[in-house]
Amino acid sequence: TQLLEQSPQxxxxxxxxxxxxxxxxxxxxxxxxxxxxxPGEGPVLLxxxxxxxxxxxxxxxxxxxxxxxxxxSLHITAAQPxxxxxxxxxxxxGGKLIxxxxxxxxxxx
Amino acid sequence: ETGVTQxxxxxxxxxxxxxxxxxEQHLGHNAMYWYKQSAKKPLELMFVYNFKEQTENNSVPxxxxxxxxxxxxxxxxxxxxxxxxxALYLCASSQVVAKRGNQxxxxxxxxxxxxx
Numbered sequence: 001t002q003l004l005e006q007s008p009q010x011x012x013x014x015x016x017x018x019x020x021x022x023x024x025x026x027x028x029x030x031x032x033x034x035x036x037x038x039p040g041e042g043p044v045l046l047x048x049x050x051x052x053x054x055x056x057x058x059x060x061x062x063x064x065x066x067x068x069x070x071x072x073s074l075h076i077t078a079a080q081p082x083x084x085x086x087x088x089x090x091x092x093x094g095g096k097l098i099x100x101x102x103x104x105x106x107x108x109x
Numbered sequence: 110e111t112g113v114t115q116x117x118x119x120x121x122x123x124x125x126x127x128x129x130x131x132x133e134q135h136l137g138h139n140a141m142y143w144y145k146q147s148a149k150k151p152l153e154l155m156f157v158y159n160f161k162e163q164t165e166n167n168s169v170p171x172x173x174x175x176x177x178x179x180x181x182x183x184x185x186x187x188x189x190x191x192x193x194x195x196a197l198y199l200c201a202s203s204q205v206v207a208k209r210g211n212q213x214x215x216x217x218x219x220x221x222x223x224x225x
Binding site: 030042043044092099 | 165
C-alpha cells in the first residue's frame with residue numbers, strides 16, 4: 001500500500017511560534033501538493049513542488065521537496081491564528097492521487 | 110472565490126432514504142472527483158470522471174451511484190446507506206485528470222452527511 005504519512009497529526013502552538021510539518025513516503029513522487037483546509041470549507045491548494053530539493057516560499061510558509069522526492073516539509077514562521085487549519089499533502093505515485101491524513105494546526109492568540 | 114459549488118451543505122437521512130448530492134463547477138474543467146473525508150482518516154478518492162466518462166471507481170459500494178451528465182455537473186446518488194457512511198463528501202475538479210499529482214484540484218466546501 002502506498003501511503004503518505006504526515007506528522008505530527010495534531011499541533012497546538014502560540015501565536016508567533018515557528019513550526020514544521022512533515023510528509024513522508026517510501027514511494028517516489030513526480031510532484032507533491034500541499035493543501036490547507038479551514039473548518040467548514042474544502043481544501044485549497046497552497047503549492048506544488050516538482051523538483052527534488054526544490055524550495056518554495058509563500059509569505060511565511062516555506063515548502064521543501066526532498067532530494068529523493070519521497071518526502072516534503074512545510075515550515076511556518078511566526079504562526080498567526082489565521083494559519084489554523086488542516087494541512088494536507090497529496091501525491092500520485094503510480095498515477096493514483098492519494099492524500100496524507102493531515103496535520104491539524106491550532107494557533108492560539 | 111469558490112468555483113465549485115456543492116449542495117446541500119448538510120444532509121441528515123435515514124438508512125432507507127434516497128437522496129442525491131450535487132456538485133457544479135464554473136471553472137471550465139474537464140475532470141471531476143468525489144472524495145469521502147472521515148474523521149482521522151485520509152481523504153478517500155471515490156470516483157473520477159474525465160470528459161463525462163467514469164475513469165475510476167475505488168471499490169465504492171453500490172449504494173453510492175455517481176452521475177456526470179456533462180463536464181460541469183456531478184451527482185452522487187445515495188440509497189440504503191449505513192451509519193459508517195456518515196462523513197464529509199467533497200467534490201473537486203481539475204483541468205485534466207490528475208494522474209501525476211501535478212494538477213491543482215479545486216474543491217467545493219462539501220456536504221456533511223449524517224446517517225441515522
